[in-house]
Amino acid sequence: MSNRPRSPNGIKRSRRIDGVLSCLQGSFAGSDPRWLPSVRRAVRCHRLRGLAAQQTASIARHVTPRMPEGHKTHFLAREHTRQFSGQPIKVSSPQGRFRGDARKVSGKVFSHSEAVGKHLFYHFDGGRLIHVHLGRYGKFRQHAVPPPAAVGQVRMRWQGADTALDLTGPTTCRVIDADTRAEVIEKLGPDPLAGGSPAKVWNRVRKSNKPIGALLLDQAVVAGVGNIFRAELLFALRWDPRTPGDQLDRPAFDRMWKALGKMMRTGLRYGKIITVSSKEAGVPLASLEGRDRFRVYGKSNCPVCGHPIETIEVASRKLYWCPSCQS
Numbered sequence: 001m002s003n004r005p006r007s008p009n010g011i012k013r014s015r016r017i018d019g020v021l022s023c024l025q026g027s028f029a030g031s032d033p034r035w036l037p038s039v040r041r042a043v044r045c046h047r048l049r050g051l052a053a054q055q056t057a058s059i060a061r062h063v064t065p066r067m068p069e070g071h072k073t074h075f076l077a078r079e080h081t082r083q084f085s086g087q088p089i090k091v092s093s094p095q096g097r098f099r100g101d102a103r104k105v106s107g108k109v110f111s112h113s114e115a116v117g118k119h120l121f122y123h124f125d126g127g128r129l130i131h132v133h134l135g136r137y138g139k140f141r142q143h144a145v146p147p148p149a150a151v152g153q154v155r156m157r158w159q160g161a162d163t164a165l166d167l168t169g170p171t172t173c174r175v176i177d178a179d180t181r182a183e184v185i186e187k188l189g190p191d192p193l194a195g196g197s198p199a200k201v202w203n204r205v206r207k208s209n210k211p212i213g214a215l216l217l218d219q220a221v222v223a224g225v226g227n228i229f230r231a232e233l234l235f236a237l238r239w240d241p242r243t244p245g246d247q248l249d250r251p252a253f254d255r256m257w258k259a260l261g262k263m264m265r266t267g268l269r270y271g272k273i274i275t276v277s278s279k280e281a282g283v284p285l286a287s288l289e290g291r292d293r294f295r296v297y298g299k300s301n302c303p304v305c306g307h308p309i310e311t312i313e314v315a316s317r318k319l320y321w322c323p324s325c326q327s
């Protein structure tokens, strides 16, 4: 006899939790096994507490790593500039993988950080830069000075006058020069949050027969849009994500650019993507967390027509949409 806490629907709940666990393990298999222990701990903890399966599924959604979109890189650039600008920074690599590069900039005065799409550039006096792409697992953690002993795989540690910063799990973390920065930016499309030119984006979109749902994720077309902005933008416009770029006209594209800019600026203001209005949310926008912030991404039913939200794969990523409203 199991000593697992029981409720009137205990058996059903237990099966649901097992489903969540196996789904999570499946998602992370082959990608990053470092997540598995924390996922197992989260599920075990919820079993012991006997919480409802719905809440456990909510936890599962929160631990799923997502690649930060453009609003987040701009938010980080602004914060890091505010915290460290004008200070000499002690740069190290507790994990060791960035040690050689860290020596090239350690002790130099940090000028400012800059976001372009999903890329971050940290400018130091003397012309050297640190280039960071967080990818799906990259994360910054902040500490007071002196920082505690590094925990986990800290690729890069900054120590300023009174703030320290740890970076774990980035896709890219390297010291580069101005020419390499220019090469990275050259490959990117315009970034709506960096004053990017809509005319350049339109020139790419109108000549392509690829679906707009794919073009929006292509960083060479427009920089900074990820899977959440894509789904929420296409839903806001009521567009079928499979519509080829060359079937759009300029007024439609202009509506899209305006809506995208507004969505990204809201994300930058709050440091998180929020696409519902305060009227829809019924609470202050800043208090929204998780999927309460979205209209369609990760949702079960359309907030407009009630039709079940479906997913299709566009550009190798799962896209949430309402086939009833977006046709």
Ligand SMILES: [Zn+2]
Residues within 6 Å of the ligand: 302, 303, 304, 305, 306, 307, 322, 324, 325, 326
């Ligand atoms: Zn709908």
